[in-house]
Amino acid sequence: MKNTYTAEVNIGFGVSELINNDSNMNKIILIIGCLIATTTAFAQQISTWIWYPGDYEVWLSNNxxxxxxxxxxxxxxxWKMDSHYVLVEFSKEFDLPAxxxxxxxxxxKYNVKINGKMLPGAPTKVMLQKGKQKINIKVYNQGNVPALYxxxxxxxxxxxxxxxxxxxxxxDETGKASDQSGTSYVKAGKWNFNGPTARPSTFKLPVKPQQAxxxxxQGKGILVDFGKNTxxxxxxxxxxxTGRLNIYYGESxxxxxxxxxxxxxxxxxxxxxxxxxxxxxxxKAFRFVYLEPEGTVRFDEVSMQYEYLPVADRGFFRSSDNELNKIWDVAKYTMELTTREFFIDGIKRDRWIWSGDAYQSYAMNYYLGFDSESVKRTILALRGKEPTISHINTIMDYTFYWFLSIADYYRYTGDKEFIAGIYPRMKSLxxxxxxxxNSDGLMKGLAGDWVFIDWAEGLSKQGEVSFEQLLLCRSLETMAMCADLVGEPKDNQHYQQEAQQLKDKLFAYYWNDQKKAFAHSRIxxxxxxxxxxxSNMFAIxxxxxxxxxxxxxxxxxLLNDQVQQITTPYMRYYELEALCALGEKDYVMKEMKDYWGGMLKLGATTFWEEFNPAKKGAEHYAMYGRDFGKSLCHSWGASPIYLLGKYYLGVQPTAAGYSQYEIKPYLASLAWMQGKIPTPKGEIELYVSKNxxxxxxxxxxxxxxxxxxVVPRVKQGQVKHISGNDYELVLEKGIAYEVDYKY
Structure with missing residues (x-):
């Protein structure tokens, strides 16, 4: 919420006219009062708690x-867990008007220096004189992140x-301070702690009551059903x-x-x-809770405090297909549950931040809440601190997804400031x-490296897997883009050359002309x-x-059933995106309804980590050699949000931060659809029917x-004929367009 006053006044006539009309004297007073209030509000800046960038995110993610x-x-x-810097100095120079x-x-603990002079004690109030003032404050905290307000x-x-x-x-030996500094400074980190009592170390997600x-x-105890995963x-x-109370939680x-x-x-x-x-x-995560009391223990009823991260309700989708609407709603709720202090994988089992899961959560977020702060927090937490001794989450491909996530973040938000701050950590990683x-310039799993790719039975991770080279190539292209954004031309040239050399090797070593596809690996x-x-679907x-x-x-x-099938929503997401990019949106719509609709038919209230329609009954819940090892609320299960927003409503940025964008709607089997797509400056509203x-x-x-x-008709703007049945209309901000056409 902005701490300013805003006044809308009509100044279409002169002040002399107002003065000559006694009835307008109140308007003069209102105008002057509003201008004074507005000026005062803008002069009074808003303070926030600050820390060394990335430190609070690391500390909070550890907790x-x-x-x-x-x-x-x-x-x-x-994986390796990092810690915050325990001693941080904050500084800034001001030129004060009074x-x-x-x-x-x-x-x-802290001390304060004003213009190089140490003040006694730890002052809570300091009077600064008019003119140039340099403030240096050092804060030490071993247990929590050193923070300043x-x-x-x-x-x-x-x-x-x-x-x-x-x-x-x-x-030196005379006591003279050096006149040169080798200290490296960075811009401070912050989030939304905008009051002196809103201390970062005390942050907790809000809760609200929820009834069973x-x-x-049931048997020796009581079975409680909350109706859906929560x-x-x-x-x-x-x-x-007095006695014991045994509590068993279940997503089923x-x-x-x-x-x-x-x-x-x-x-x-x-x-x-x-x-x-x-x-x-x-x-805990659960839908069902089974409670077995022992001794004299008893209770009346069971409820819960639902914990959540407040995120604006911005993205929206509705259509003529009720099943598709239900898929979107359940995907949205899945995202709500897995969006916590950070984007996590699943709420029951891991509750960790996995880079591959988070990469997909970011994409869904751009079509749902567009919560940029959660994206930045998660990116910073995943990167951690120097020195770098292993891949992110120990997984090679998850390191590359981290780079790709930064390219997407800039594309959707246009936030160059974040790129500048994260760039040194990108370079070192x-x-x-x-x-x-290796000697051929390719990535191969070394000791301690987990080459994941996907949960797929019998999937080889041996040798130099083409998928890893493909992701590295894209990561190098991301580095080149970011180097250009932060004004590092030598870095830009270096990363462009590395990317091109790797792409050449990718085709030379892995492309098979007979099979018309990339081979899985090279041994x-x-x-x-x-x-x-x-590799093949990502290359698309x-x-x-x-x-x-x-x-x-x-x-x-992609359309060959003899090639090993994908059963995880994680990779299904990319497979369907590739098919959408190839123009197979009718096929994808059917697959989306069959696959995610298949989970709904089994009673899913959130989307799962893995779904195989061939399984029966409790087989659906087993994974990792455990009867109930599978997560039934997994962030990568929510991908219909992204697919429907980008490929059916058809909205995506073509320049950073939606400064330019395209809308290419596709109804498939739908009679109509409508939605809202969030951007950095509000929501794009869209309705599409067959006419x-x-x-x-x-x-x-x-x-x-x-x-x-037929030739489309529009009152605003001018429709341009491209070729055949293809037309385009330029959209300017703030204008409501209505197009009559025939689908």
Missing amino acids: MQNRRTDRGTFFPPF DEEISIYAEG VAGKNVTTDSDWNATYEDKEWI LSQEK FGFLTLHKLVG REEALSTKTSETIDLLEIHNQQPQDSTLDLS MQFCLDRR DGKQTDNVTRY FFNYLNEQQQAGVKANV KIKVKSPVGTGTLKLRSK
Whole structure:
């Protein structure tokens, strides 16, 4: 919320006219008052808590990811966990128009220097004199992130402050301070802690009460059903007695009732002499909860505190197909549950930040809440701190997805400031990757590397897998783009050359003219016979293939049932995107309804980590050799949000931040559809039927691309004929367009 006053006044006539009319004196007073209030509000800047960039994200992600338990046992992440810098100096120079008092708040011990002079103690108020003032404040905190909040009329903490964890100043034997500094400074990090009492270390997601749908006697205990998958803290009402209370959580009824193999449990010792309401300390994911009391323990009923991240409800989709609408709604709810302090993979089992899962969450987010802050937090948390000793999440392909996520972030937001801040960490991570190439300049799994690709039975990870080279090539192109954005021409040229050399090798080593596809891998310098979908479908939407090669991949791989099928929503997302890019949107619509609709027919209230229609009953819940190892609420299951927004409503940016964009709607089997697509400056609103299109955008310049059997008619703008039945209409921001056409 902006802390300013805004006045809309009519100044179409002169002030002399107002003065000559006594009845307008109130208007003069209103105008002057509004101008004074507005001027004052703009002069009073907004303060926010700041820290060394990335440190709070690392600290917060550590807290979140270490909440995972496996049947009550603490289960930390597999990878290296970093920590914040414990001593940080913040500084900024100001030129003050008048004397000014500032208030200082810090998370940790601190000292203050004004114009190089140390002030005594740890002052909470400081009077600054008119003119140039340089403020340096050092904050130390071992347990939490050193953070600073300064508030004054002109002096406020924001992302323009400098931060450093170094202090390379020195003095000589006479006590004279050096006149040169080797200290590196970066712009401070921030989020939304905009008041002195909103301390970053105390942040918690909000909660709200949620009631159970039903409660029934089952065996020795009570089975509670909340009606759908949910996440939060269980509350036991009027809990009383002495003994034990065993609690078994389940995303399915079967899991909650399986006391020996359910994934998450609580075993509580109860000693309550008087009935009391008790809310458990650790959040859990569940739909069903089975509670078995022992001794004299009893309770009245069970409810929960639903935990969530407040995100604006911006994206929207509705159509003439109710099943498709339900798919979109369940995908939206899946995203709501897996969007927490960060974008996580699944709410039940891992509750960790996985780069491959997050990469897809970002894409869905751009068509749903467009929560840029969550994207940045997650990117920073995944990158962690130097030194770099392993791939992100230890997975080679997840490192490359991290680079790709930054390219997408810039494309959708146009946020060059974030690119400038993250670029040094991009360079060091890319160098880590390039240093691990073999003598042929290719990536191959080394000791400690997890080559993941997908959960697929028998999928070979041996040798130099073409998929990894493809992702590295795209990552190098991302590096070149970012180098150009931050004004590093030598870096730009270097990364462009590396990308082109790798792309040449990709075709030389892996393209098979007979199979008209990329081979899966290369072992001992020889191309293997196996062809899989992964490299081939990514090459489609990376636009690496010419028309003839695209046609070959489409026929011989993507539409070929003899090539190993994909069963995870994770890779199904990319497969369907590739088919959309090849013009197979009717096919994709049917597949989307069959695949995600298949989960709905089995009672899914959120979308799963993996779905195989051939499985029966409780087989659907098993994974990783465990009866209920599968996540039934997994972020990568929500991809219809992205597919429907980008390829059916047909909206996507063609220049950074939607300064330019295209709308290419496709109805497929639908009679009509409508939606809202969020952008950095509001929502693009779109309605499409078989004879009318309505569109209005608050941002940039767009191009509406449509096919019509007749010449389209429009009152605003001018329709341009391209060829055949293809037409285009230029869209300017703020104008509501109505197009009459024939689909």
